[in-house]
Amino acid sequence: MSTSSTPTPEVAAKKKASTQLRVGRLTKPHGLKGGIKLELFTDEPERRFVPGASFSLQVPTGSKWHGKSIVIDELRWYNGHPVGFFRGVTDRSEAESLIKAILWIDQDPTQLPAEEDAWYDHQLVGLVAMRDGDPVGTVARVDHLPAQDLLAITTDAGEVLVPFVKAIVPAVDIAAGTVTLTPPPGLLEELPDGDDEESPSAE
Numbered sequence: 014m015s016t017s018s019t020p021t022p023e024v025a026a027k028k029k030a031s032t033q034l035r036v037g038r039l040t041k042p043h044g045l046k047g048g049i050k051l052e053l054f055t056d057e058p059e060r061r062f063v064p065g066a067s068f069s070l071q072v073p074t075g076s077k078w079h080g081k082s083i084v085i086d087e088l089r090w091y092n093g094h095p096v097g098f099f100r101g102v103t104d105r106s107e108a109e110s111l112i113k114a115i116l117w118i119d120q121d122p123t124q125l126p127a128e129e130d131a132w133y134d135h136q137l138v139g140l141v142a143m144r145d146g147d148p149v150g151t152v153a154r155v156d157h158l159p160a161q162d163l164l165a166i167t168t169d170a171g172e173v174l175v176p177f178v179k180a181i182v183p184a185v186d187i188a189a190g191t192v193t194l195t196p197p198p199g200l201l202e203e204l205p206d207g208d209d210e211e212s213p214s215a216e
Contacts, residue, residue, distance in 0.1 A: 033069065034133060036061045037116040042109055043091065047102040049111060051088075051095040054157060058095060061118065062088040071115035078111060136187055142166050142175075144194045149201060152192060164192070166201075173201055 038052040055061050066085050072078045084100040102108055134155045142150045142164075150168035155177070162177040175181060175194060184193040194201070 033117045033119065034135065035071075035115060035117055036068070037097075039097070039111050039114045039116070041112060042105045043096045045105050046098075047104055047108050048089070048096045048098050049102070049108045051097050053095060058088065062095070062097065066118070068116035068118055070111075071117060072111075072113075076110070076114075078114060083111075083116075132185060132187065137164065137185070137192070140185070140187075140190055140192045142168075142194050143191050144196070144201065149194065166194075168201065170202070175200065 034055075036053070036055040038054070039049045040052050041050050042048065043050050051062075062085055064086055067082050068085070069082050070078050083102075085097050086100050087098045089096050089098070099111075102111065137152050137155055140152045141148050142152060150166040150173070153165045153167045153172065156163040156165060156174065164175045164177050164182065166173045166175055175196060181194060181196055181200075182192055183195055184191075186192070
């Protein structure tokens with residue numbers, strides 16, 4: 014039985030000073046000793062998945078892991094695929110009970126990734142997308158695809174997926190709350206349909 018209480022100012026301030034960062038998803042058991050294959054949502058696995066690191070689990074409410082955290086003992090690589098070994102998960106049956114669980118960590122929202130010109134998703138969401146000095150929309154989310162990342166921009170005309178590459182998104186200014194876009198023609202607006210124009214008649 015659990016009880017709830019009003020957090021102290023110190024606890025409330027600590028929660029406000031951090032945010033949850035999604036770093037991985039458990040996909041399938043590996044072997045018979047509790048190993049679980051991982052889908053990584055971070056470019057810094059060597060920093061996030063160190064022995065002793067703790068992760069909050071996002072699982073269905075009916076799972077025995079609901080509301081719990083898990084600690085990693087080791088991250089290994091097999092044929093280029095990451096496999097995690099977690100404390101207390103010692104056989105395949107226990108590993109199967111964690112499949113599809115999403116791993117979250119606490120992250121200081123002001124901290125930037127170690128890699129240059131890299132940002133966490135929560136730092137990009139909400140930024141105003143600027144084109145030629147004018148606002149054209151707001152970053153709603155970041156989609157991570159195998160080929161490249163995409164910024165989902167909410168505009169007056171609907172959602173537009175913008176490739177998150179230097180040629181199209183040349184500047185990100187977290188302090189100013191903006192991203193600068195230099196999209197190719199037709200990405201943010203429909204191009205005129207040349208077929209609708211009447212062709213000049215031949216003399």
